[in-house]
Amino acid sequence: MLRNLLAIVTISAALSGCGGGGGETSANAAAPADAASPAAAPVNYGNAKPAATKPFTTAAVATFDEPWALAFLPDRRMLVTEKPGKMWLVTSAGAKTAVGGVPTVHDEGQGGLLDVAVSPRFASDRAVYLTYSEPGPGGDSLALARATIDPAAARPALTGLQVIWRQLPRGKGGQFGGYIAFAPDGQHLFLAAGDRMRMAPAQDPDQPVGKILRLTLDGKPAPGNPGEGKTGKATVGLIDPPANTGAAASAPVRQVTLPGPNLTPAETWSTGHRNQYGLAFDAKGRLWSTEMGPKGGDELNLIEPGRNYGWPLVSYGSNYDETPIPSPTTRPELAEPALYWNPVIAPAGLTFYDGNMFPEWRGSAFIGGLAATALVRIAFDGTTAREAERWTMDNRIRAVVSGPDGALWLLEDGAGGRLLRLTSRRAG
Ligand SMILES: [Ca+2]
DSSP states (O other), X not given: OHHHHHHHHHHHHHHHHHHHHHSOOHHHHXXXXXXXXXXXXXXXXXXXXXXXXXXXXXXXXXXXXXXXXXXXXXXXXXXXXXXXXXXEEEOTTOOEEEEBOOOOOOOBTTBSEEEEEEOTTHHHHOEEXXXXXXXXXXXXXXXXXXXXXXXXXXXXXXXXXXXEEEOSSOBSOSOOEEXXXXXXXXXXXXXXXXXXXXXXXXXXXXXXXXEEEEEETTSSBOTTOTTTTOOBOSEEEEEOSOOSSGGGGGSOEEEEEOSSOBOHHHHEEEEXXXXXXXXXXXXXXXXXXXXXXXXXXXXXXXXXXXXXXXXXXXOSSBOTTSOOOOOGGGOTTSOOOSEEESSOOOEEEEEEOOOSSSGGGTTOEEEEETTTTEEEEEEEETTEEEEEEEEEOSSOEEEEEEOTTSOEEEEEOSEEEEEEEEEETTTO
16 A cells, blocks of 8 residues: 555656656746746656766775764865764775764764864864754754864864854754855855754744754854844744654644743744755855655755745655645745655765866765665756766765865765765776
8 A cells, every 4th residue: 555655656756757847837837936936846856767887986995883974174184973972083095083072962863973064264273063962951952063173183182162053942852954064255154953853843933943044153143144133932832752744733832941042033044944964055156955855855955045945834745654745836935946856865965076086077966865875966057956867875875075186975874884985987
């Protein structure tokens, strides 16, 4: 029964995808003119097949315990996080040195030590930013912290670590998002705050869940945000524990009074997200995000200020308990994804390629696939994105980063997850 339902969903999704490639659907034709909306309905790439051959060779460089994210330092070494709460400084040859001073994280489910990002001013400030699930009374916060590191130290360590932003109210479990991206001019920081599987609060302007935030490098609301100067309610309704189905809409709500002014409206750049596991700027200065949808609703989104990306009001997927979710075509005022995947790939990581090793890939984006056990290449024609290629990698891919050497660097997911370096066959 389930299999048949899935087949029907898949076929109808594929058909709507064909329609999107050929022209506007009637629903979109009725949409009000909006320069920020894609002209055509987004295409479904859920049934895209892996390429038969790979234009790269894959070398395993090092092995980790549940690796999550990596970031390059200017000296081309990498910082690699492991979800249970370790960080490593890693050479391109795979030599690992443990980094001290990592904060206590709550490692459970999808919580733990998450993203790491290197300050755009690292040469002068030696700062790194990290996100993690911070334990506390009533559950975890997604925390954004900044610390400094001396990469030349024999025993490198995070020093002066400060939490510069904290997701409140706290709550148990769920998906944290936690991805960090710096504005191209290095003046601001964007942070993906996942919906923590609470669903409805992704639409609550007073809760920093299901949002992309734009902050100063000190973690404060950035000037110029759509809600600049606004504050939210002091008491918000917290849905706890997390739910992963439409049942969350009727879950019990606990009223929680925040310890200080509610700055969420002033921090928010975009809203209505589910679980954003990738956030990156392209060479033209546009911000993109990958989003893990519910069953069958993974998305790539072009992120624009003040827009609502629809979760959980609309989706191209369904709830995990099979209850349907209205299609985005029913709510033209909500931002459509640039493309989507049904069935899902479970996207993790997002990087834009601008290296010399694969000149044909300049301007492309790469996304890791957890469920798809694949690497996906996205090509762009203006703001129209399409899945150009995918290659099976045989393991769940947790992260992908375009390296300063022109190679693509991937992290596999889970215990024993490997750091992979993908290099051109032509380069030899
Ligand atoms: Ca959406």
